[in-house]
Amino acid sequence: MRSLFFHIDASKIRCQSIKTTVLAILVSMFAGCTDLTETPYTFIDPGSYYKTEEQLNTALTGVYAGFRSFASNWALIYQLEIMTEHYSPGHTKQNSKALNAWQNVNQSTTYNFQIWDSGYDVINRANVILGRGEGIDMAEQTRAQIYAQVRFIRAYTMFTMLRIYGGLAIPESYTSGLDGLEIPRKTADETYDYIIQDLEYCIANLPTRSQWGSGAYYKASKGAAQALLGDVYLTRGCMNNNNTSDFQQAKKYLGEVIDSHEYELLPDYKDLWYWYVEEAAKNTKESLFECQFGTNANNELHLYFGVMDTQKSLGSKQYHRASVSHQAYFSYLPEDTRLSCMLTEYLTDAGEKRYWVPENHGFYGGVTGGWLTSGPGNVKFYDRTEAAYTSGCAKANFILIRYSDVLLNYAEVENYLNGPTSDAYEKLNEVHQRSLPTPVTSGLSKEDFDKAVYQERSWELLGEGQLYFDELRTNRLGKNVYEHVRKYFDLGYYLYDKLQFVPQQSFLWKIPQTSLDSNPALEQNPDNISDPNYPI
Structure with missing residues (x-):
């Protein structure tokens, strides 16, 4: 069995021994193995594989595949949705009730490990290409485009993990053995800076959607990188006491997406979804990036x-x-x-x-x-x-970045900077009036306009794995969860448990204990404290 960068005798490794951060980085593509024994790893020099442009493109396909497994993982999206007021337990199976009631949030063995492990698998797959690609004889522009796609996927993965766990341990290279893997965590700001550098490279080296052409709309594009970077700056600004310079950068990159005219809202909301139009729903002009x-x-x-x-x-x-x-x-x-x-x-x-x-x-x-x-x-x-x-x-397909999201992010950040200007209203109403006949009420205060943008995001993006992050960065999550769960528990709704914890804006998930055990340089996140403004 060959991975993207080394060979392992799969019959000699026991699955239970690889469910740690470091070993997941090394062999996560073998997560389905069973009944394997515990003996040392054997490696083949990755240089024996990375010799041609064709091989590098094959490895790139592996990065996209690994990212799809990470970004569309049911455990990730399911948890992100059910821990808000937008979703509730749907059945007695799994741990829906516990998640909805925010139970055991400070236990490092409670939440799903697939998110951490799968994320580091993607990061390592990306690092392999970046580490081995220099030795291949190929056109520099082609190499740069491959690198940029890889760095976009790495940036998206790290941005997701940053918002869940905080500052990350950032490997400086790909792993080809077990030595030197005691990697300490960076701060949140250092992790943001790393993500931003990746996306700036992407913007400089990726083709636009139209330059890729219809046969490659699925690939990461310049517009997708600009949209993601706008989201990164918007999030960092919110988490940094509404930092104006971050908001200005967010507006800049989101505005560049809009001004490119590469994207547009579909006239009918239903045309976004396979349920209604089947294959025609894939990679439309409203989609900036999606899992295929x-x-x-x-x-x-x-x-x-x-x-x-x-x-x-x-x-x-x-x-x-x-x-x-x-x-x-x-x-x-x-x-x-x-x-x-x-x-x-x-x-x-x-x-x-x-x-x-x-x-x-x-x-x-x-x-x-x-x-x-x-x-x-x-x-x-x-x-x-x-x-x-x-x-x-x-x-x-699972759409990760939509043009409607770009417009709503722009309206939000414009309001932060300048209040509810005509520009902010225009972007908000583009989304609003696609689905509703009358525009958003004019003359709103800055605070009420912000509420209107959030409400629009809730209607527009329900179930797409984004609203948890929206509520966390805008410090709405605790209040909304508190009011929702208490109300429906008190009304006797089936499958609702009494709320156990109210998250604050600083809430971070615990790093899996197995990862801490295998990387002594990792530091666990401090225990979260329930918001004292909402007694339970």
Whole structure:
């Protein structure tokens, strides 16, 4: 079995021994192995593989694949959604209730390890290409474009991990053995600077979307790097007491995306989703970057945001771990076209109508409507084709950066800098009036305009793994979770537990204990303290 940079005799390694940060970096692509013995690793010089441009492009494909596994991991998206007021426990299985109630937040063995380990796998795959590519005889522009794609993926991965764990341990090179892997963590600011340097390189060396051409719209582009860098600066500014210089940089890069005219909102919100238009939903002019799925790469997000039923009308097999919360569903105005993504009824193969009844308060099974889960589904992840039903494989892409997100980020940062200007209103209303007939109320205060932008993001991006980060950086998360969970627990909604913890803006997840054990240079995050403003 060959990895991207070394060879391992897989029959001589025991899986349990590799579930640590360092060993995940080394062999994470073998995470599915079982019953392996514990003997020393053997390495083949990576120089024996990285000899040609073709081999470097093959390795680049591996980086994209590893990143897809990281960024669209159900455990990541599921946790990020259910720890907000936008999603609630959808079924009794898994740890939905504990996550929704914010239990055990200071235990290093509680939260899913796949996020940390999978992230470092992506970082190392990227570092291998950057470390080995210099020795290959190829055109410098081509090499720079490969490097820029790799650095974009590394930057996106690190930005996600930074917002979850804080400052990261940053390997200076790829790993080819077990020596020298005691890597201390950088500060959050040092990690931000590292990400920014990657994205500046990307902007200088990546083609635009139109320059890539239709056969390569899936690749990282200059516009995607500009949008991500704008998000990075916006987040750092919010986390740094609303730092004006960070906000100015955010506005600059977001504005460059808008002024490029490479992207536009689709006229109909439904055209973004495979459920409605199938393959035409992939890599549209509204999409800046998305995880690609096809026949041999199943998008499992539909499983965990599904409605716990297998019917031809629903396409591929579904489970259900998280449900659109009743609060989120009823926040939409009745005329909002985005409600079309909320699945509240369907026909079984036998022609029976099943429908969600809000008055059931999340109870399911044997109740009015025959609904099998606690709340609505979200069709953004669904593939309802007959082929999906037959194969069980969902081919819907997962969009990571959308043009609507760019417009809303721009409106938010413009408001931070200058108040609710006509420019800020214009960007907000582009998104708002795609789905609603009337514009946002004019004459809002700076504070109320900020609330309007956040509300729009909630309607626009529900279920896409972004709202947790939005709420954390704007210091909304604790208040919103507190009010939501207490209300629905007190009302007796099914699957709600009493809230155990209220996060502050400084909240960080614990680094997995196995990673601390294998890298003595790592320091654990301090225990989080529940927000004293919201007693539980």
